Amino acid sequence: MRGKWEMKRDEMGHRCCGKHKVNRGLWSPEEDEKLLRYITTHGHPSWSSVPKLAGLERCGKSCRLRWINYLRPDLKRGSFTAEEEQTIIDVHRILGNKWAQIAKHLPGRTDNEVKNFWNSCIKKKLLSQGLDPSTHNLMPSHKRSATSSNNNIPKPSKMKSIMTNPTFDLSTTAFSITNLNPHTSTKPNKVKSPIRTPLPSQTIIPINNTMSSLLDYENMIPSWSDVDGVAPIHEEAPMFSSEKAVVGVDDDYFNMDILFNTPSTTTFDHDFASIFSSAMSIDFNPMDDLGWTF
C-alpha cells in the first residue's frame, strides 16, 4: 500500500538523496538479507554508497536506520524490563529527551525504541500519577485534573496492559517514580510480519544494573564524561541529602531532600541519588527550569 506522501515523493525524487527510484516503507526480508549480508561482509565506510553496493533501492539514511534499529546483531528484543524502565525514567529526569544518550545506558536498545517506549508507556504512567513527563514534577492540581480526563490517559481496558496497580501516595513518597509498579507489563513484541521476527544471529546482551555505567565505582562519583553536556563533577560537591532544596512548580512545592532519603527498593536509587546530589552543586542546565533554591 502506498501512502499519498509516497506518491508525491516518487514524482520529485527522494528528499535526502534526490534518488527517484527508492523503496520506502517497511523493509522486505529480501532487503534485510541484502543489507545484513553486505554490512557483515564489508562494514559501512559510507552509508551513502551502501545501497548501490548492496544492491538496494533505498537511500543511505534508510539503510543506516534499518541497520541500527533492527539488523544490528547486538540488539536486545522483547519487552523492557522494570530495571530498564527505571533507567529510562531516571536518566530522562536528568537529560530530558536525549533519546540517544538514554539508549546508551540500555545495552541492546535503540534510541528509537526508547523514544517509542517513553511516548507509548512511561509518559502515560507519569501523567496518570499527576507527574509532568517533561519535568518529572508533580503537576499543579488543575493540570492534573485536566490530564486525568484527556486523551493521554489510556482507556481502562488499555491501561491494564500498561500498569496493573497504579499507586501514588504523596504522604509517603515525594516522588513515586521509584515506586512505580515494578512489573513492567508492556506487551511482548507483536509479530506483525515476517520481518519482525528475531534474527537467528541476534545476540542477547544481559542488562547490567541501570546507572552503573555512569558511576566511577572506585571513587563512587558519577562519570559525567558519559553524559553529554554535563561538566566534570567537583570532588567536594555536597551530597544532596544533606542539603535543603525546594522546588517550586506553580502552586506545588516539595522539599526535595525527601526524595533521596526515601527508602528505595532498587539499588539504582542510591546510585542515582549520588549522581543527582552532586549534580546539584554544578551548573546544570536541565535543572535551571526547576527553579532550585538552596
Next chain:
DNA sequence: AATGGAGCCAACCGCCATGGC
C-alpha cells in the same frame, strides 16, 4: 462477525553538527 477507535512502533522528515575541500 463486523467495525471503529486507540495504541504501538517502524520508518521517514527536517534540522543540526562535523569534516573535507
Next chain:
DNA sequence: GGCCATGGCGGTTGGCTCCAT
C-alpha cells in the same frame, strides 16, 4: 569563511494490530 556531503538525532507520521462494542 563558504559550500557540500554525510551522519546523527529528535519529532512526527501512518499503517498494522488489538480490543471493545
